[in-house]
Amino acid sequence: MLLREVEYARPATIEEAIALLSEHDGARALAGGQTLVNVMKARAASPDVLVDLADLDELRTLSFSADQTALEIGAMVTNTMVISSSEVEVARPILAEVAATIADVQIRNRGTVGGNVCVNDPTNHYPPLLAALGATFTIRSASGERTVSAEEFFLGVYVTAVSEGELLTKISVPTRKPGTGDAMAGITLGAHGTYIASAVATVSPEGVRVALGCVSSVPVRATAMEERLEGSDLSEPSVRAAAAGLAASLDPPSDVHASAEYRGHLAEISAIRAVLQAAERAKG
Amino acid sequence: MPTTSTTRTISVEINGTSYERVVPASLLLVHFLRDDLDLTGTHVGCDTGSCGACTVQLGGEAIKSCCMLAVQADGASITTVEGLASDEGELTPLQQSFHEHHALQCGYCTPGMLISATALLEKNPRPSEHEVKVALQGNICRCTGYWNIIEAVVAVGEEGTR
Numbered sequence: 001m002l003l004r005e006v007e008y009a010r011p012a013t014i015e016e017a018i019a020l021l022s023e024h025d026g027a028r029a030l031a032g033g034q035t036l037v038n039v040m041k042a043r044a045a046s047p048d049v050l051v052d053l054a055d056l057d058e059l060r061t062l063s064f065s066a067d068q069t070a071l072e073i074g075a076m077v078t079n080t081m082v083i084s085s086s087e088v089e090v091a092r093p094i095l096a097e098v099a100a101t102i103a104d105v106q107i108r109n110r111g112t113v114g115g116n117v118c119v120n121d122p123t124n125h126y127p128p129l130l131a132a133l134g135a136t137f138t139i140r141s142a143s144g145e146r147t148v149s150a151e152e153f154f155l156g157v158y159v160t161a162v163s164e165g166e167l168l169t170k171i172s173v174p175t176r177k178p179g180t181g182d183a184m185a186g187i188t189l190g191a192h193g194t195y196i197a198s199a200v201a202t203v204s205p206e207g208v209r210v211a212l213g214c215v216s217s218v219p220v221r222a223t224a225m226e227e228r229l230e231g232s233d234l235s236e237p238s239v240r241a242a243a244a245g246l247a248a249s250l251d252p253p254s255d256v257h258a259s260a261e262y263r264g265h266l267a268e269i270s271a272i273r274a275v276l277q278a279a280e281r282a283k284g
Numbered sequence: 285m286p287t288t289s290t291t292r293t294i295s296v297e298i299n300g301t302s303y304e305r306v307v308p309a310s311l312l313l314v315h316f317l318r319d320d321l322d323l324t325g326t327h328v329g330c331d332t333g334s335c336g337a338c339t340v341q342l343g344g345e346a347i348k349s350c351c352m353l354a355v356q357a358d359g360a361s362i363t364t365v366e367g368l369a370s371d372e373g374e375l376t377p378l379q380q381s382f383h384e385h386h387a388l389q390c391g392y393c394t395p396g397m398l399i400s401a402t403a404l405l406e407k408n409p410r411p412s413e414h415e416v417k418v419a420l421q422g423n424i425c426r427c428t429g430y431w432n433i434i435e436a437v438v439a440v441g442e443e444g445t446r
Contacts, residue, residue, distance in 0.1 A: 001312070001331050001350075007288035008309030008355050019285050030356070037312070037351050038333050049288050050309065054356060080345070104422025105400065106336060109345040110352065192421060 001041040007049040014058065014167065017051050018142055022165035024049040029167060031076055031115035034107050059114070059169060062087055070136075070172040071095075075114025080105075082113065091175040092133065094182035094200075098125050101192055114168050117153070120160050120218070122253075123194045127154055128213035129184060131221065132200035135173045141166040150211075154218040180204040181281030185273035186213065187266045189257060196257045197266035201274035203234065203282040208275060215252035215267045222246055222271055234279035236272075243272045294358040298323065299367030307354045314338040316354035317364060325365035325395045329424070336423030339396035340364050346403040348422070365395035368402065378402060378440050385436035389427035396423045401437045410441035 007024070011017040021027050026048035030036060039045040053059060059076035062085050071091050073082070082088055082099040089096060102108055102116075102125055116126045117137070131150035138147045139162055153161045162168050176182070186198030198213035199222075208229040210222040228242035247264035254260040295304045298321065307316055317323045317340070329337030331350050338350040341363040368376045375383065378401055388394045397420060404411055404419035411419065416437045417430075425433060 002315075003310035003312070003353075005290050005308065006310050007290055008292060008353075009286045009288040010292075010355075010358070011286050016285055020288065023285075024288070030353075033353065033356060034333065034351055037353065041331065050353075052356060104336070105403075105419055106339055106346045106348045106422045107333065107351070109342075110347050 003037075003040050004043070004046050006040075006047060008052065009049065010052040010055055012055055014056055014140060014169065017053060017056060018140060018165065018167055020049065020051045021167060022142055025164075027051055027164075029053055029118070031112040031118070032078060032110040033115075034103075034111040035115060035119045035121070053167075064091070064175070065172065068175065070174050073113050073171045073173065075118075075168045075170060076112050077114070079108035079111050079113070079116075083108070092173050092182070093176075094129070094133070094184065095173065098129050098184050101125065103192065113171060117171065118160055118162055118168055120154050120156070120158055122157060122217055123196075123198075123214050125184070125195070125198070125213070128198055128200045128211040128219040130171065130173065131219035132202050132209050132211035133173050133182065134202075134209070135171050137161070137168060138170045138172065139166050140169050145169075147172075150219065151221075157217040159217075177204060179282055179284070181278040181283070183274045183277035183281060185270045185277065187270065197252075197263050197270050199267060199270035199274040201271065201278040203275065203278040208232075208234075208278075210271050210275060212250070212267045212271065215250045215263060220250065224249065225271060225275075229275070234275065236276060239272050239275045239279075243268050243275075246271060292355045292358065294355055296357050296359070297361045299363060309353065309355050311354045312350055313340075313352045313354045313357050314349035316357075317349060317362075323364050323366050327392055327395055329392065329396075334424065335393070336396040336400065337393050339399045339423065341399055341403050344403065344406060346400045346419075346422075363399070363402075365398055368398060376402070377443060378405060378437065381436040381440045381443070382433070385432045385439060387428065387432040387436035393423060393425045393427075397425065397433055401433075401440075404437070405440060408441075411438065413438055 028047035030050045030052045059074040061074045079099040083096045137153045181203045184200045186195045202209045212220045232238045247268040250264045252260050252263040317326050327337035329335035333351040340349045
C-alpha cells in the first residue's frame with residue numbers, strides 16, 4: 001500500500017522532539033509504528049509530520065526508580081524488552097506475561113509500551129493492565145513535566161492526556177509488594193488475538209483492584225466488585241457473589257464479535273477468573 | 285532543531301552489502317527492498333501486518349517490513365531471504381531442512397517463515413515444538429497446515445544436538 005506523502009524528522013533529543021511536535025499542526029510521534037503505519041495505510045490517520053523517536057535512547061530504558069518503589073518503563077521500550085527484562089521478572093512479572101500474549105514475535109519486537117497506551121485502542125492489553133496496577137504516566141512538554149494516573153491518562157477511544165506538543169516519556173509501575181498477586185484474563189479472537197473482553201486483577205494486603213478492558217472507551221474499574229471483596233476470603237463462591245451484577249452495571253459496545261449484553265457477560269466472567277488467579281498468586 | 289523533509293538519505297546494510305539511497309518518508313521498507321533494490325524474495329501478502337510474508341531480520345530481530353517505513357531502517361542491518369544461502373547457492377541447514385521435510389507448497393510464505401525461524405534459531409538453537417509454534421505465530425501458511433514447517437525447524441535444532 002502506498003502512503004500519502006508525509007514529512008519526517010528524526011530528532012536526537014527529547015527537547016527537539018517536543019519542539020517538532022509543538023511547531024507542526026498534524027505532527028504525530030512515531031514509536032514502533034506497528035499501529036500508526038497500518039492506520040496510515042488505511043488512511044484512518046494522515047499525519048502531516050512524523051516525529052520518529054527511534055534515536056531517543058533515554059526512552060528505551062527500563063529500570064527501578066531511585067527509591068526502588070517503581071519500575072520506570074521508557075515509552076520506547078518494546079514488548080520484547082519487557083518480556084526479557086530481569087527487572088520486570090523480579091518486580092512485576094505480570095507485565096512480561098501480558099506482553100508475551102500481544103500479537104506475534106515480529107510485532108512484539110517493534111511495538112512499544114508507550115505506543116500501545118498512546119493509541120488507547122480499547123481492546124489493547126496495556127490500558128486495563130496499567131489501570132489495575134496503579135501505574136502513572138509522565139508527560140513532557142516545552143513548559144515542563146507532569147505525571148498523571150491511569151484514570152487521568154486514558155480519556156477516550158484513541159485519545160489520551162498527551163495533547164499537542166506533548167510527549168509521553170515514561171510509565172511508572174509500582175513494584176510488587178509481598179502478598180501481592182496479579183492476573184489478566186479475557187476472551188480473545190484466536191489464541192493471541194485482540195481481546196473481545198478482558199479484566200486485570202491485583203490482589204494485595206491493601207485490597208483488590210479490578211480493571212476491565214473492551215467495555216468502554218477507557219479502562220473501567222469494577223469499584224463495586226472491589227468494595228464487595230473487602231475482607232473477603234476470595235474463595236470462588238465469594239468472588240462470584242462479589243461479581244454478581246457487574247455485567248448489568250456496564251454499557252459495553254456491540255460489534256460483530258459480541259453483542260453488548262454478551263460482552264458484558266464476558267467481562268464479568270473475565271473479572272472472576274482474574275481475581276481468582278490473582279488471589280492464588282498472592283499466596284506466593 | 286532538525287528540519288522535516290518528505291525524503292531522507294538512508295544508509296542500510298542488507299545481506300552484507302551497504303546501500304545509500306534517497307527515499308520518500310512515505311515508502312514502506314518492503315517496497316524499498318522489492319522495488320528499489322530488486323530484492324523480491326521478501327513478499328507482500330496481506331499488507332496489514334497479519335501474514336508475515338514480508339518478515340526480514342532487522343538487527344537480528346524478525347520484523348514485518350510492511351509495518352515499517354524505509355526511513356525508520358536508516359542505520360540498520362537487515363537480512364532478507366536472499367541473504368541466507370551462500371553466494372554459491374549452498375542452502376543453510378534450515379533451508380535444507382525445509383526441502384527435506386516438504387515444508388512448502390506454493391512457497392509464498394516461505395521467505396517469511398525462513399526468516400522468523402532463522403531469528404529463533406540464532407537465539408535458541410534447539411527450540412522445542414512449542415517454542416517453534418510461538419516463534420512462527422506471526423507467519424501464516426495457507427498450504428501446509430504448518431506441521432511440516434514446524435518439523436523442519438525442530439529437526440534443525442535436533443540435528444545440532446547430535
